[in-house]
Amino acid sequence: MANWDPSFPPERVLWYxxxxxxxxxxxxxxxxxxxxxxDASRTEVVEPRGVALYRPDxxxxxxxxxxxxxxxxxxxxxxCLWDVNGTRAxxxxxxxxxxxxxxxxxxxxxADNRRRSKRVDSGVTECVSVDSHRHxxxxxxxxxxIEVDLQRLxxxxxxxxxxxxxxxxxxxxHVPLTVGTSLGIHLHDSRVKQxxxxxxxxxxxxxxxxxxxxxxxxxxxxxxxxxxxxxxASLSQPGPLSILHLQHPGQExxxxxxxxxxxxxxxxxHYDRRKFxxxxxxxxxxxxxxxxxSLPYPFSSVESELRRMGQLSQAQVKQSKSCxxxxxxxxxxxxxxxxxxxxxxxxxxxxxxxxxxxxxxxxHNRSSASRSRLLSVVNHGTRIAVSDGTGCIKWFERDGxxxxxxxxxxxxxxxxxxxxxxSMPGSDDIARKLLPTRDAAAxxxxxxxxxxxxxxxxxxLGLARVSAQQPGFTAEDFEASRDVLLRQxxxxxxxxxxxxxxxxxQALESQADDARLVRNLGLGSGHYR
Numbered sequence: 001m002a003n004w005d006p007s008f009p010p011e012r013v014l015w016y017x018x019x020x021x022x023x024x025x026x027x028x029x030x031x032x033x034x035x036x037x038x039d040a041s042r043t044e045v046v047e048p049r050g051v052a053l054y055r056p057d058x059x060x061x062x063x064x065x066x067x068x069x070x071x072x073x074x075x076x077x078x079x080c081l082w083d084v085n086g087t088r089a090x091x092x093x094x095x096x097x098x099x100x101x102x103x104x105x106x107x108x109x110x111a112d113n114r115r116r117s118k119r120v121d122s123g124v125t126e127c128v129s130v131d132s133h134r135h136x137x138x139x140x141x142x143x144x145x146i147e148v149d150l151q152r153l154x155x156x157x158x159x160x161x162x163x164x165x166x167x168x169x170x171x172x173x174h175v176p177l178t179v180g181t182s183l184g185i186h187l188h189d190s191r192v193k194q195x196x197x198x199x200x201x202x203x204x205x206x207x208x209x210x211x212x213x214x215x216x217x218x219x220x221x222x223x224x225x226x227x228x229x230x231x232x233a234s235l236s237q238p239g240p241l242s243i244l245h246l247q248h249p250g251q252e253x254x255x256x257x258x259x260x261x262x263x264x265x266x267x268x269x270h271y272d273r274r275k276f277x278x279x280x281x282x283x284x285x286x287x288x289x290x291x292x293x294s295l296p297y298p299f300s301s302v303e304s305e306l307r308r309m310g311q312l313s314q315a316q317v318k319q320s321k322s323c324x325x326x327x328x329x330x331x332x333x334x335x336x337x338x339x340x341x342x343x344x345x346x347x348x349x350x351x352x353x354x355x356x357x358x359x360x361x362x363x364h365n366r367s368s369a370s371r372s373r374l375l376s377v378v379n380h381g382t383r384i385a386v387s388d389g390t391g392c393i394k395w396f397e398r399d400g401x402x403x404x405x406x407x408x409x410x411x412x413x414x415x416x417x418x419x420x421x422x423s424m425p426g427s428d429d430i431a432r433k434l435l436p437t438r439d440a441a442a443x444x445x446x447x448x449x450x451x452x453x454x455x456x457x458x459x460x461l462g463l464a465r466v467s468a469q470q471p472g473f474t475a476e477d478f479e480a481s482r483d484v485l486l487r488q489x490x491x492x493x494x495x496x497x498x499x500x501x502x503x504x505x506q507a508l509e510s511q512a513d514d515a516r517l518v519r520n521l522g523l524g525s526g527h528y529r
Contacts, residue, residue, distance in 0.1 A: 049120040056135060142164055147159075166240055244262075344362070370389075393406065
């Protein structure tokens with residue numbers, strides 16, 4: 001049992017809930033689809049182009065369910081928020097707020113934004129990052145980083161880069177946001193505001209009326225100033241796809257100064273923020289990687305293999321899991337020779353890959369991970385969750401080799417009617433991005449349904465959860481509820497029109513009675529007025 005135990009000493013695991021997470025039935029739910037506001041028939045859907053999680057209450061110190069919202073940029077240039085836990089809308093997966101269309105377009109909402117070059121690039125997976133402490137979201141729109149206030153749903157700032165943005169790190173209130181463009185790595189610190197220029201009328205109250213074009217022109221003017229440009233790390237090969245901020249050893253949420261970059265190149269790049277933009281070192285992978293995550297606990301491929309075969313004593317297991325040495329684990333996924341690749345790297349306390357004498361710190365699962373490309377990897381409880389190109393979500397042990405379970409997310413037909421391709425083989429949706437719903441900083445004990453998986457398919461949002469009691473929901477359920485609400489609104493409007501007509505009729509009859517009374521008394525029209 002000590003060899004099998006996947007947890008580390010600082011972690012608290014409810015084993016009853018852990019058993020249900022590993023053996024219980026999985027339901028795949030589909031969140032409500034947003035629709036065009038000016039569509040009279042309400043049949044045209046607007047596709048989300050990315051997703052990130054927003055915790056506006058920053059709870060986790062009590063037993064009540066925290067408010068959890070999914071944030072996504074829509075294809076019409078608006079920002080949409082969904083209720084994941086059902087605390088705001090009273091129902092899981094329902095839309096709770098949506099900005100006006102076009103706020104993410106560079107030319108503004110009133111310009112011609114039909115061209116794809118003005119919208120959020122659907123090929124960029126990491127295009128949204130949310131800072132829940134400051135209630136801000138960052139959206140990558142082509143070569144521009146747009147900052148949106150999530151409480152007012154309006155644009156508050158924009159920064160332009162010389163190349164298209166292909167990846168962003170997770171936002172943190174304590175360290176700058178790392179932005180990856182096609183040919184460089186940049187640091188964006190929203191806490192440092194540039195002073196307003198004398199030739200621009202910039203003020204806080206006017207940000208709501210200014211279009212994104214104003215911020216874009218301001219960024220272009222700053223490029224020609226005499227002030228030196230912020231330092232950035234140039235890339236010899238284009239295409240960063242994932243940027244990871246590494247934690248401190250043994251701490252889930254405390255971010256260190258080490259950051260890693262992976263993408264369409266054979267090495268994982270390691271930078272130290274204190275010495276940026278100089279590169280610290282690299283880790284050779286040989287695979288094309290598109291997603292990364294990490295554990296603040298040590299990893300050794302030799303000890304992991306011995307634990308898998310149950311050959312370590314309790315003292316050896318305790319020693320291998322000890323965090324006193326400051327080790328950490330870097331987890332990456334992608335493809336190697338058209339097959340899925342799941343890779344684990346042991347890191348030292350300085351954040352670098354190390355090799356002890358006679359010990360290997362790397363493990364590459366390129367045979368049994370998946371027969372197609374792995375698209376996303378996250379830590380899900382005491383397991384590693386990945387999604388692949390066949391439409392499956394798989395859970396592995398922390399050794400990266402032992403598969404725990406898997407499920408197929410299936411296909412969600414939108415409310416406008418079933419497609420003729422829905423019944424064809426290989427028509428299932430693919431989870432391009434996975435996000436665990438439980439916050440790693442939560443101090444309360446997690447329940448069995450507190451750690452679900454939110455996923456984005458490229459045009460829809462879904463939720464995979466272990467639930468034996470509550471049935472799943474689909475996008476069509478919200479359409480049925482919307483039809484009921486529309487009929488109720490129509491009946492209410494008809495009753496209001498009828499009541500208004502009765503009131504006007506009574507007023508006219510009363511006015512006619514007054515006019516007859518005036519004539520009978522012989523008074524003039526002036527007295528009547």
